[in-house]
Amino acid sequence: MPLKPALKTALSTLVAAALASTVTALAIGNAPANATGSGTSARTAASTASALPPGYQVVVLPxxxxxxxxxxxxWCPHNKRVIGGGGEAQGPNAVLVGSFPTSDGRGWIALGRQSKGNTVGISVYAICAL
Structure with a gap:
């Protein structure tokens, strides 16, 4: 079932914000232990954490x-819904041909192909929240 344009836009915005927040949190978390500052990093980390949706979790299917x-x-854990996701096709001549949510909104699907072979490596990532 296709998503309505307004819902699709809202989901895209939420996923972009969640990913940006995660990248910021990782960058802050990787600062050297001897780094000093005025406390701005701590405030940024706190505001970044509060920007994530409740129950935020990334599920990785290797x-x-x-x-x-x-x-x-x-699949998201039983009490969570998927808010975004993606996939990766691995191998020579691998192509990701599909990446989309499950019809019930509980997981993320990915599929691919290789032009010179019968199998392809597929990884899937589901971004989940309450």
Whole structure:
């Protein structure tokens, strides 16, 4: 079932904000232990954490070789919904041909193919929240 344009835009905005917040948090967390500052980093880290949706979690389905066009699904925990996701096709001549939410909104699907082979490595990432 296709998403309505307004819902699709809202989800895209939420996912972009969540990913930006995660990148910021990782950058702050990787600062040298002897770094000093005026406390701005601590305030930024606190505001970044509060910007994430409640129950934010990334579920990773690691790479596995599967037949071309076979779907792989990363599922959110039972009490969470998917708010975004993605996939990766791995291997020579690998192409990701699909990356989309499950029809019930509980997981993320990815599938791919290789032009010179019968199998492709597929990894799937589901961004979940309450």
């Amino acid at each position: 790479n596995k070789n599967v037949p071309n066009f076979q779907r792989r699904t990363a």
